[in-house]
Amino acid sequence: MTRTRMTAVDRAWLRMESTENPMMIGVVLVFDQPISLKRFRHLLEERFLRFRRFRQRVVQSGDRAWWQDDPYFSLDNHLHITGLPGKAGQNELQALASDLNSTPLNPQRPLWQIHFVENYGEGCALIVRIHHCIADGISLVRVLLALTDDEPDSNLYQLPTRPQQAPDRGKRLASASREMRNTADAGIQQLRVFARNVASKRGYPLQLLKTSGKIGMECLKLGLSPSDPDTRLKGSLSGRKLVAWANPMPLSDIKNTARALRGTVNDVLMSAATGAIHQYLHDQHEPPPDSGIRVAVPFNLRPLRQPVETLGNQFGLVLVPLPIDESCPRMRFHQVQENMNRLKRSWQAQVTYSLLDLFGRGPDMLERRAIQLLSSKASAVLTNVPGPKKPVYLAGARMSQPMFWVPQTGGIGIGLSIFTYADTVQFGIIVDRKLKVDPQRVIAAFNQSIADLQAAAGSPKTYPEVERRRAT
Template sequence: MIERMSKVDTAWLRMDTESNLMMIVGVWTIRPRITLAQLRERVEARLLQYTRFRQKVVEDALGAQWVEDEDFQISRHVVQEVLLPMRGQSQLETLKERVGELAAQPLDPNHPLWQFQIIEDLDGASYLIARIHHCIADGIALISVMLSITDGGKAPPKRQQQPRDDQDWLTDTVLKPFSDMTVKAIGLAGAGAGKSIATMINPPHPLDSSVEMARMGYQAVSDVAAFALMPDDSHTRLKGKPGASKRVAWDNGLPLDEVKAVSKALNTSINDVLLACVAGAIGAYLRDKGDDPSGQEIRAMVPVNLRPLEKAYQLGNRFGLVPLVLPIGIANPVERLYAVRARMQELKGSFQPIMAFGLLSVAGLLIKPVQHAMLNIFAKKATAVMTNVPGPAQALKFCGSEVERVMFWVPQSGDIGMGVSILTYAGKVQFGLITDSGLCPDPEAIIERFAPEFEKLLWLALMLPWGEDAV
């Protein structure tokens, strides 16, 4: 069976550069350990139920096609990894170094664009390193896929996996009445956008329709103009021309209950608290390097899901991008938190996620040099790509063992040299960082500052009045 790749997925396929490969990289910590044979058996039984993971990519004059790989071999895609620590290097340090190497190593274009590496035994646990090209699916869809291969999970029937092209998706999302879930999904970037489109399509009164259409038209034009006229991002040591070497880091996680308590006490969202910690950690890192970030802000391009979550199994890419400003120059943690909240409020009602999706659709039709020039517009406006994904509330089981930790890293497009990943899993909030080795050779120095930044907010929240008499 041959399928035409959607324009947006084609854009992600062609976005690979020597500096930035468009792979989503993840690591599972599984305890007690599992074997290579167990992993291959599970992958064959579950993952390969998704036809996309048996298909290779064949490019042509019109874009690209998904074609069944007649030479598919599980031994090529699920392989054993052996770590050999250097003298004075811990096994964990060796693991992080290897993940960074794999993040910069291209997948074989002659076969399906994914690979799993398993380290069978490291301190009594197994580590599963997954690399999947972004043209197969976005992060939300891959969470759905990975859940389906855990104990008790199940892939959807093949007849439900029929791909939808960009026009079908845009028709379903914009020209047909919105479901509550779709409105909520777009509401992640701005509740006003979803509500406005829904009101336009199902107006209570004809006059309301005309007014809303005019308001939406003005908002859309304003968003396009604002993005085009947006100045390039602030120059810091984290921004520049990346090379071909990557480094990764991750932390031990923050208790989700404590993050919720702080957000409630300070009257902000959980997302505001986490983003304030990210901004504070980056600012502190720059100060420790002798730089003065006072008054500086950097932008992070943030993916926003644009499809109902129950359709994530259909794979492909269905998300937009919004530029979020991080006030790294504000040292006061409370002032920084409320600055982040104000920035998030500014995004409400924005059409930028849908606009970005449309730009990617157009980019998928262009020749590669023009596409890269177009996509570098995004890179000039931002220092990092950042994503925040809600994972399962309870720890997963895999082949009878517990998945203790789930971590992943997002790819960076163009000349962006940093990716920040936030994942909520099993009662903890995990931070992950991937950086260009030349721009930031020590990402762990940023990661280790997340917890102290959160602790500042936690202590301030604990100092607030408690009880019914509290104001």
């Protein structure tokens, strides 16, 4: 039976699976009107299953793993129809998403599931779970967006109707031979480029030595950096998750704040997350540690114009210091901005990607020890992914709110997610129930932090959550 060797980085994410932290990317998509189930199934067959990876299961033997076509593949094993009781609202949908994100995927089948929630609000919702070994967040967002259209009445048949077929043995051998020749040619070409640079640029060897030194220094700093301080954000985990998300807020307000503070939208959102943690700990009568905390932030290494057909994981992790001990919103903003600018100039993302590649090739025990060591240096995972700038439609229904969460690794039990969509900002959180962190209070603190930054920038805005918070 045809199978494809799993890359070392994807295998590293596969082996991170644990009882406490299933390695799933969770997605909730809300639509403003009902979707025809028949049309949605047809759309999945036409657009989603053309990615062959979603028809393949993982097979392992010793320290090796492959993608293998599932001979018993059926869409019915992955698409489940469910409903919420009565006039269920956001709280009930969050409870269902929490339960599903606490449940591992079946390892005997392709590692994804979609729950079609029929009666939610005036429309419906989708809860999607996909294992991280299939692809990273950037590529999965592109895959899910490939299901959508810019207009409600777009032609369903504009994409290929069949997934790519597996090549026969002769074609696979020819492809492998061609890949080896290309690799050798690339190596020779790199040596020629190196020789030309040495001959034409007197300072090139010194520049190369400096770069190598910076990479080595990043490895040293990563290994020697102390563990994050103990707060209620850290502790033993149960594997039972709680998820929640805020109401969308206007992106234009965030842009105005960023412009007034002479920063970027990302600077504002990262500062807001910092302020949310500061405010939450303060509300729980827990003084924030003087050293602040770190969060693990995925850093995309994938070319932005790379075709959507290319799945897999191509990102590194950077440990971003968050000054949660700073009470002044403007000072927090400038410290976060400085930390982000410094990390953008570093090699930390490339180093962590290389470490994942190395872990994926080594023994399972080595990877688990390394992940435990690295996860001890952060208190949460924080993602910030840009989405479509205009509304999109799925099977004719307008997507009114998308939200997603990436998995946490090792002993990390909190994930914060920021997603921009159709001139709005979406903020969500997933937290292990055993940590006793109230996700709704964190969301309220995030909205308060945004309002504080806007006031510091001279453009105060208020949101319903903030007003309710002040009233109490």
